[in-house]
Amino acid sequence: MVSSPFAVDFGDLPSQVPIFPLANAVLLPGGQLPLNIFEPRYLEMCQYAITTPSRMIGMIQPSMQEGEHDLFRIGCAGRISYFQETDDNRLLISLDGICRFRLVDDVVQDAGFRMAHISWDRFATDMTPDDLGLDKEPLLAIMRRYFEVKGFDADWENIDRAEDVQLLTTLAMACPFEVSEKQALLEAETLKARADLLIAMMEMAIHGEENPHESRH
Structure with a gap:
């Protein structure tokens, strides 16, 4: 190269x-x-x-x-x-x-x-990232649900073809999380930690959209 x-x-x-x-x-x-x-x-x-x-x-x-x-x-x-x-x-x-x-x-x-x-x-290590080795199926599954409840459109064909790190980076930057959540994604020590955190945030957002009357603490 x-x-x-x-x-x-x-x-x-x-x-x-x-x-x-x-x-x-x-x-x-x-x-x-x-x-x-x-x-x-x-x-x-x-x-x-x-x-x-x-x-x-x-x-x-x-x-x-x-x-x-x-x-x-x-x-x-x-x-x-x-x-x-x-x-x-x-x-x-x-x-x-x-x-x-x-x-x-x-x-x-x-x-x-x-x-x-x-x-x-x-x-x-930011400048020489390792291969994430991400299992994309769970991420794509939660991503589809998240986009559905948020009413977002997506080019799923291109998303399916995206490399792991590219997909993770684009999602973490684009999803409309709170300032503190965005900061947590930025500060994640490893790509794997960022992926786990991103999935957890999307799951919480889905739960909030599907259960809007639950009290928040």
Whole structure:
């Protein structure tokens, strides 16, 4: 296999990246995240990132806490693989998920966006994922029920053909879970743990849809 000229080596990952705090928009390694950028500070952030060798932005969720820890500590960096300017002064970009990171600290720049010092140390395996060895039948079965109760359409032919990691990553990013649930999927230590958690979340969502009058604690 010919290596992509745009591939990033783990040892070349930058120690600082601009970060984009955005709830419910989780990027995972190997995933793709399209974004519509319109706020001036984030337009500045994207223009800055495009000029750097890595072209990276760190996606991270707000933690809903006030003060010092207003962001979750774990996010995922993505490389800008596509961008397009629009006539109404927006940027349409696509991020390719590269590797998760731990947020060390961040500083607001003059342009308004936040520049973060980050650590990649815990997540070297993100860039060389093992084969998941997923038993797809149970996942597909629960996925069909989940999509049915949620009223979602799906291209099941393409889903059946999808590789395990691709299917898991796409599902975890696309399903409309709560912020805390999305964060748990992002922080799962292994792909197997993420798959187990995803199945459990879909099962709970199905139960909630089928039993709407049960009290929640």
